[in-house]
Amino acid sequence: MTIEELEQIAETVRQENAKFDYEVNVCIDLACVSQGSDKLRDALAKAAEASGKNVLVRRTGCMGPCSSGPLVRVDPEEILYRHVNAGHAEAIVASLGGEPVSTLQCDLNEHFDKQVRVVLENAGHIDPEKIDDYISRDGYKALLTVLTEMTPNGVIHRITESGLRGRGGGGYPTGLKWSTVAKAGSDLKYVVCNGDEGDPGAFMDRSVMEGDPHRVIEGMAIAAYAVGASKGFIYVRAEYPVAVARLTAGLRDARRRGLLGNNICGTPFSFDVEIRLGAGAFVCGEETALLASIEGKRGAPRPRPPYPAMSGLWGKPTLINNVETYANIAPIVRNGGRWFANMGSERSKGTKVFALTGKITNTGLVEVPMGIKLREIIEEIGGGVPDGHTFKAVQTGGPSGGCIPAELLDLGVSYDGLMKVGSIMGSGGMIVMDDTSCMVNVARFFVEFCMTESCGKCIPCRAGTAQMYTLLTRICNGQGTMDDLDLLVNLCGTIKETSLCGLGQTAPNPVLSTLQYFKNEYIEHIVHKRCPAGVCNMEAPVEVMA
């Protein structure tokens, strides 16, 4: 395979597509499938065939605004239809070439206008199970360019120049991580993709793996070339069977095309990827725990240093990046580091995908440039809080993050900005809460999550989260005292400072941030035995923690 051959494939696909007068794209992401979009696709294909029109019905990955699903987009007119079911198929096909079906058409300009699509550029445009579709949109071009024209150092330089930071939440500069692994002397190195999206309430990585699997594979291959690795692992949650199937198919197709395997495209570079399944453990998103899990052990973290970059899988230097980080690599290589660095804020470059969920009108996936105000995401892109309720807080970073109140909504989204207000960027879950959510109860929910997900290796996390949970339960039940509150703050500090891994160190964040911004709710629970949101049952007996 050479660049010319790649272009040839792309050209063939384009010519094939040009034969059709219309393209009807149907979203087959989980949210749309749960509303019958697979049946819809079959009905559309049938209607298209019966109509005698020249129509291509394509299955695509997540288009974004899941709350309007199942979604159908008709190209080249770019008409978006929402809440489409199989019964509408004939009407849509009949409308091709004429007036759009007005009852189904939706206007989401405000939703899309503010977005910038880099990671999701192919979402809604390609069939995730067809490698040629990906190639037709410049897929694998970056890999071949890198292999034939660039040195590993050149690649690392370009990534460093782009200012890309780890999208898993930590925000470690990707270029720096790559150069550390590249410098580590070893005959064998590994590249690992962290697809263990454990943060409940986030599904960006699932959408990328399901909607554009080759993008992740290409990013990993480029990374492997840059750091000198020959073997890769993608660690995916077992809860994402579709992602596993798509990645498996993607790897197989890439091997068939000679884009993975020995001597890729006639160069001395060899690289292949295996999939490893998680088994439902949040802590396995932590890198050392993830490595243990790949080795087939219990997913318990170990102290760092040594960092995986020096001693990772089976003691060999290992590069670990998140799905979204790898998904950014190919566009950066294609368009240059400066192009990427021009987007975003001063210290956080590029774009970020967020999963917008909770009490918000337009739930779904959004990709925005860094530095955008939270208010723009929630009120303009998200369409605000529905049903006449008022916005109370937005939670970012999952169980490791914090709740950001209404008065801080003008904050720009960046790693440092979110850190400053007591939350974190996290992997990109963004859960909106309105006045019907009790912040104490929310904090208790997260602590309960961390308590059950704690691996039990270190005491601050294992025992500390359980104690936090007991205290919060007492407050929720109206049996808390002001002393409990002090104890809670104390405990949070201890856990934060003495836990072994990220799970424990960040477990107190939801409590600390709600205490900082919503202390009055805690006090209301304790002093007046009243839950302002009407969530907590004050008469409930205290649960005794075992």
Place this chain on the structure above:
Amino acid sequence: MRKNGFARHALIETLHTVQSSFGYLDDDAIRFVALSLRVPLSQAYGVVTFYHYFSLKPPGKHTMTICAGTACYIKGSDKLIAAAEKRLGIAQGQTTKDGNISLMTARCVGACSRAPVVLSDGEVAGEMTCEQALEQLERWAVE
């Protein structure tokens, strides 16, 4: 196991395959896997009990899994769980005495935009109400 060349590090992969074939992992299965992969029995058992995904008990004929992720929680999945628990008379993670229905909770299935989400025998349904969930349970109960 053969697919992974009987590699020891493929323990989790192998256990996944066994569980998807038999529905759960019993002592014999764990012992067999450990022996075949030359992994200490303690490690195999440790792995099985560490990960939530593996089950040591046989599941019921039907399984209702209610997502307890953050987005679902905010949208009221706790009420769904309570209603289902009350109807079935069992706690989450248990199976009814007649072995008909298992009630499980999940840590996010990734369909958060349609919260709250319930999986009925693996089929995903979003924006569930208590009534819909109970209806499903009734349908299974009369079968």
